[in-house]
Amino acid sequence: MNKQKRQAVIAGNWKMNKTPAETTALINEIKPLVANADCGVVVCVPFVDLHAALDAAKGSNVKVGAQNCHFEKSGAFTGEISADMLKEMGVEYVIIGHSERRTYFGETDVTVNKRTLAALNSGLKVILCVGEYLEQREQGVTAELVSMQTKIALMGVTAEQLKNVIIAYEPVWAIGTGKTATAEQANEVNAVIRATVAELYGADVAETVTVQYGGSMKASNADELLAQPDVDGGLIGGASLVAEDFAAIVKAASK
Numbered sequence: 001m002n003k004q005k006r007q008a009v010i011a012g013n014w015k016m017n018k019t020p021a022e023t024t025a026l027i028n029e030i031k032p033l034v035a036n037a038d039c040g041v042v043v044c045v046p047f048v049d050l051h052a053a054l055d056a057a058k059g060s061n062v063k064v065g066a067q068n069c070h071f072e073k074s075g076a077f078t079g080e081i082s083a084d085m086l087k088e089m090g091v092e093y094v095i096i097g098h099s100e101r102r103t104y105f106g107e108t109d110v111t112v113n114k115r116t117l118a119a120l121n122s123g124l125k126v127i128l129c130v131g132e133y134l135e136q137r138e139q140g141v142t143a144e145l146v147s148m149q150t151k152i153a154l155m156g157v158t159a160e161q162l163k164n165v166i167i168a169y170e171p172v173w174a175i176g177t178g179k180t181a182t183a184e185q186a187n188e189v190n191a192v193i194r195a196t197v198a199e200l201y202g203a204d205v206a207e208t209v210t211v212q213y214g215g216s217m218k219a220s221n222a223d224e225l226l227a228q229p230d231v232d233g234g235l236i237g238g239a240s241l242v243a244e245d246f247a248a249i250v251k252a253a254s255k
């Protein structure tokens, strides 16, 4: 596998944190700290913060993403946001299938696939999340499960569209718990994801796909995780809410 063939991307997942004014302040803090980054830098903010984020990030290397989108183009879906709405605002990325959406909001592999297709068809870049629960890891089905999640999510996605997909491996037991997968565990599952992409699209395409790790990644463990051959960046929750902590991870990915 050849890490040079793909871009490392560090994406912050702010979850349900920060008001618009706080968003402006945090991005203004982040910008100078990551200005020399040699990796992609993305912040995925709540819908109502997108305007503020886009304004604050303008002219910098910080890209803006949302945390979900609906799969229909428009219609009677009270409370939902379409991919076209995000695209027209200037949003570049959207997280799809985060485990919190799967656990608390009824997201399934099938709806993840529909949202992925809708986002890609609207011209958004997708950060597609997959990962196992602790019981599934203990039962030894992590590889099968993550491979299945990846395959279903990518149904109908063309090789051309796959260029706009980042896959994030996020073991659910490591999210927000302070428990990080070991670098070896992260690499092992990221390699399974890449092998699954190879099965679907061929080895050449698989070598170019950015596969992130997420789950309690922070400044103190980023170096080791990001040094793994199949870990091409990170999806960062808690540590993305503190400018210095986020910037330290960006720095680790820029080495």
Ligand code: PGA
Residues within 6 Å of the ligand: 013, 170, 174, 175, 176, 177, 178, 214, 215, 216, 217, 235, 236, 237, 238, 239
């Ligand atoms: P965490 O969250 O870094 O706080 O564990 C990661 C995520 O949910 O994307």
